[in-house]
Amino acid sequence: MGLTHAKDRLPSPLHPSWGYEIEKGGTTMWERWNSIMPDGEFGPVDMNSFNHYAYGAVGDWMFQNIGGLxxxxxxxxxxxxxxxxxxxxxxxxxxxxxxxxxxxxxxxxxxxxxx
Structure with a gap:
């Protein structure tokens, strides 16, 4: 995923995106794009963390690039x-x-x- 594509995924309220997670009430990084589906149903329960560090790297990227810190x-x-x-x-x-x-x-x- 390139830098421009990643920045396009941030504000989008459409699935899959980080904006979609916010639209669905998320306040942390989810483990999967489909943790909550567009119809409101939960994704696969065997891997469905709503606070997952792997995407924490995305949070670090946001602080460094969007916040510039x-x-x-x-x-x-x-x-x-x-x-x-x-x-x-x-x-x-x-x-x-x-x-x-x-x-x-x-x-x-x-x-x-x-x-």
């Missing part, structure tokens, strides 16, 4: 804020709370450092 130094002592817009995705937001403080709201690219 990444570490420059270990522990986020210095952070980079550089969103990568594209596809049908037209807006997004994010924040990062660390032991060093909270990320500032910034323009297209910024670097935040703790004292």
């Amino acid at each position: 990444s570490t420059v130094e270990p522990g986020y002592k210095r952070s980079r804020i550089a969103p990568v817009p594209g596809g049908d995705l037209t807006r997004g937001s994010g924040s990062l709370h660390t032991v060093h403080g909270c990320s500032p709201r910034a323009g297209p690219t910024a670097t935040a450092s703790s004292p």
Whole structure:
């Protein structure tokens, strides 16, 4: 799945997509696209987690690309804020709370450092 295709799948409320999971009430990453079918029925019960880490990698991708939040130094002592817009995705937001403080709201690219 290419970057543009992934960004197209994010906001879409149609099955299969992450937007579809939100439309169905999801607040976490599901194990499968068909955990809840379009007709409301549950998918196969032998593999049907509604909080699955494998797609947590997608969550990390969203923080780094949509929110533009990444570490420059270990522990986020210095952070980079550089969103990568594209596809049908037209807006997004994010924040990062660390032991060093909270990320500032910034323009297209910024670097935040703790004292």
